[in-house]
Amino acid sequence: MSDVIDVADPADPRLDDFRDLNSIDRRPDLPTGKGLVIAEGVLVVQRMLASRFVPRAMMGTDRRLTELRDDLSSAAAPYYRVTADVMAEVVGFHLNRGVLAAASRPGELTVAEVIDNARTVAVLEGVNDHENLGSIFRNAAGLGVDAVVFGTGCADPLYRRAVRVSMGHALLVPYAWAQSWPADLDLLRDRGFRLLAMTPAATSRTLADAMHDVADDPVAFLVGAEGAGLTERTMRAADVRVRIPMSRGTDSLNVATAAALAFYERVRFVE
Template identity: 45%
Template sequence: MPVLRVDDPTDDQLADYRDLTDVALRRVLEPAGGLYIAESTKVITRALAAGHRPRSVLVQEKWLDDVRDLAGDAPIFVVDDAVAEELTGYAVHRGALAAMHRPDPLPMAEVLADARLVLILEDIVDHTNVGAAFRAAAGLGADAVLISPRCADPLYRRSVRVSMGTVFQVPWTRMPAWRDARGILTDAGVHVAALALTDDAVSLDDFAAHRPDRVALLMGAEGDGLTRRALESADSVVTIPMAGGVDSLNVAAAAAVALWALRP
């Protein structure tokens, strides 16, 4: 576990941590580089518990003792506050950052193998909503999460932070296009229930009263909602009864309500 003090924010050793606030850049850079960024000792600890490995840790001097036992054989780069802010693009105050090796994606069929309650996120591009949905999935008993090809990355720094590290405890994977994903869901015996406002939707209360043994809740992006192909792939369309002239909830809140109603 080498401890290296670095004073130059342009040092190539720190490349993994550069421009963390540039979402468009990180969305391409991190998966292509086989890494993701874990922020705070709590999140790093949860990532390690899930079997993920750090390739380096970035920390300010005052937090060094907190991360010595977390880094394993990976180098620890120690920087001052000014270098950390210039490097990352924001004031780092959560103790530590770790560049983690991104695990290999799991096959969709494997993720579904023993799952009775699944959450599917289609094309949700807001990382905060993705993280909040994962937190709901973990806290309310979902066995797995599937995300569409265009959904935001659950391992993006903000998603991980909002999820409080629960992205590491719920099995998940990115599913293929619907023409292939629908067949895998059918083979696994999973009933797909899309949450949407349609004329033929049944209420969540009625659906929960006759809950299929294995069910996947399909949630779409705020604004656009579910795609036509997603709705065509669903076995049922379900809506949450609302009051007060409100027709819908934030996607993460809706996921939490529906997961609670359908918990095994």
Template identity: 55%
Template sequence: MARVVEVDDAADPRLADFRDLARADRRPDRPGGRGLVLAEGTVVVRRLLASPYPPRALLGVARRISDLAGDLRGPHVPADVPAYVTDADTMAHVVGFHLNRGVLASADRAPAPDLPALLATARRVALLEGVNDHENLGALFRNAAALGVDAVLVGPGCADPLYRRSVRVSMGHVLRVPFVACGLAPAVAALRDAGFTLAALTPGGDPAALRAVAGRDRLALLLGAEGPGLSEEALDLADVRVRIPMAGDVDSLNVATAAAVAFHATGGGS
């Protein structure tokens, strides 16, 4: 079980993983920084503790650490992982703002899966291009987990799925859906080698094609950023262009919403 350690000094150097999270230039989860994973709130911390991401430490008020006592005895939690207990004011001084959810956990990143090995057992995959909003990305991963998507390929121009806001919005599901960051051409080549049909979601696609591709044994759905959508390169690499039929003069949906509709329409979930 993790070690429960009481702290009362916001300057305690052992709390470095959680310090100054409001400062973009010092965040431990920022791209190019220390590369840590931060989970916020009991539900998300619980999912981190059950994930392949090696936990480093927890920081929380006594009630929240107590809520996680069973999880701290889990098989993925080394006995030397500290769970620092403090009061809400001290925690706010460390973090840089009042954290309403009362608990944080830090972890190291897990090794990225091997792309061919990942695709060998997958049936439904999302390939993203330019999805650079952390909240959209987190919501998309939550939808992928809920609707039976086996993997996400994070292509060029995308935000970091392990940024704290993405992890939070995903409700921790980004920690359980396998993903690989890769270039567009290598991703498409790997998908073709594994026998996937590539369907690009675009307002200019065929509204009847989404149902038609649902029966494919292996399907990759290509999704682009809101506004610009998929690049011409990505559209040209797809086998088929599809769109979600919509009423009135609405031509597109939020990318996470569109992904959820497409995941469900092509056989995701149970």
């Protein structure tokens, strides 16, 4: 059970993990960044406690402590109990979620590890927007995706905004960074994955038809950045090009929405 420690002084160094919240989740190689992973709010803190990201400290109000009591029974990190005012002074702005947890970054998983036993994987290239990234993790968790693989140009899924938008699922859905791109797609292909490149191109197969074709195989959905889409090189490395049928006069959907539709269509075949 977490020790509950009352702290009244916002300058108390034990709260340093939460000080100036807008900079502490930056990567450790950046000047102001500690590279901590931050969970905000009861639900996301609960998900962090269930993840491989082990909190080293928590700070929150008494009310949130009550809500988290059961989840903290097997937690080792201290819970610094503070008022909302102290909290605001420490983090640098008013934060109405009322509780934060901070974890150090554990070692990264490998692509081989996260795709092992996976049936459906999302592979992202150039998805550099934290909100889209967070949404993709939320959609992945809700719609049966087993793992996420990052090619080049993707944003950090552990950035605070991404974790928050993902509702904590960025901490739970296993992900790994490709070491060589797009060559690492061969790791997927060697394990029998069919590589489906998402594109608005009218000449590609519809999502429903493509899913039907690969119903018995493990599937990797390759998804590119909003606007730019997948690079031509990555597109060529895929087995099939897949599109979502769109109404006339429209161009494309948001990248996280397009991914959600792909995941949803896939779920029909892997119950």
